[in-house]
Amino acid sequence: MNMEWIDSLEPLPWRTGLITATYSACQHHCQQNASQSIPAPGRFDVVAGRGQGILRLPGNEMYRDLVCMNKRIYARCHKHDKRKVSKGIVDAIRELGGRFLECNEQSQTYHDIGDKKALRKTSQALREGLRTIRLQIYSDLAAGRPQTELEAELLGSFNAPLPAERYFEYSIRMLQSLNNA
Structure with missing residues (x-):
């Protein structure tokens, strides 16, 4: 997916760089804009x-790419961290200025569905095709193929759940890699 247009964007007022906004600033921005009527979706x-x-x-293309990049992490992470992976994706999209929208057919406008529905949508997207992903992981492990550097860093310890911020940072890094591709 060609993402050169990201470089041409002016910074949003609530962030000075892709990864410099704090975790809570992202959530605050989402809450401020949740009830607004939106005439058309942004990029x-x-x-x-x-x-x-x-x-x-x-x-939506960027979102699907980001979900796909997180599927191996989702398949391998601690049970209690699966929701954090979903939240990391949602927060990364929101950090970039994106919203999760639904169309109101009567008014032909959009509204933000909020984090709860966005998390459900993202968790479902991460679960799709998970069996195939797990088979690929087992095949890679059996063949002695190393995991990616980011996977190794993020999943260094399977025993302890990680803070949600780590998954958010991972998703931001994946968005940056999409931008550089």
């Missing part, structure tokens, strides 16, 4: 729904 917005029109939106 980082994720729109809930089905169909080719929805799938081709730039924000």
